[in-house]
Amino acid sequence: MQVSTPHSNTVLLTNWRLIFIKLHPPRVHVEVTLVFKLRSSPKFLLETTESCCLSRCTGKGPTMLFYFMVVLCVSSSLADDYKNLEHNPKPCMKSDKKRACESFLFKHVNEHAPTSLDQNQWQNFIRNVINTCDRPVQSFVPFAEKQQVLGVCSPSGGKIYRDHLCVSKVEFSFTTVRVDNNCIVTSVKSEKKYLILGCDEIKNQCCPVHFESNPKNVGPADHSSDCKAPALQDHVEFALSRPSLGLLVLTLLSAAFICCKCLLKSKKSAEHKK
Secondary structure, three states: OEEEEOOEEEEEOOHHHHHHHHHOOHHHHHHHHHHHHHHHHHHHHHHHHHHHHHHHHHOOOOOHHHHHHHHHHHHHHHHHHHHHOOOOOOOOEEOOOOOHHHHHHHHHOOOOOOOOOOHHHHHHHHHHHHOOOOOOEEEEOOHHHHHHHHHOOOOOOEEEEEOOEEEEEEEEEEEEEEEOOOOOEEEEEEEEEEEEEEEEEEOOEEEEEEEEOOOOOOOOOOOOOEOOOOOOHHHHHHHHHOHHHHHHHHHHHHHHHHHHHHHHHHHHHHHHHO
């Protein structure tokens, strides 16, 4: 979207996304767009506020109405982007899905899961215990390794893979079960691979919430950082979870600041005329 006024340059909102598409691979498009916009918006809004508010003092340039239109457009854009996110942009960021960790353990590290490769036992377990017939491929780590699995979402047990995913520093032995559309177990196979898990902060603890497939058995890269929350997590989370509220507060503070400058300028101008 482009917003133009007779006395100002065109304000390009959607072009932020277009620039990122050219400079970054698609897999980091959403992450870079959000973070960069959050970092850029305060400066952008402050400059816009100053331009618009000073125009009220001088009688030139865009009006405050145009400024608030721009703020509403940016707020709406940030809110829409956040709603479209399927997961956090970084590991160990707070999530409002309070039962996600429990659900993960129930589906992948269940104490009642069979310890053998017997298809009948697994079929009974999937049908009658966890009721996950809608999932064609399911992986289960032995319950005895629960703490090691939880440790993947920590600096000691995992490294950042991408987005909110962390990869284990060691390989795990687990069982992969395939189920057809009629909830019939077609195969049960034992595997040993690195685990790639989605990690979110639930109840003040970073824990796994998603089991990502790893067909090529990709391990942790030497240059990757340990699995942990981003340094500016609190600021990023506030902006992501309350984009419209954050920009509204910024609007009011910046408007008040610039209006004070306008009043001082008007007062000095009046004294100069006297």
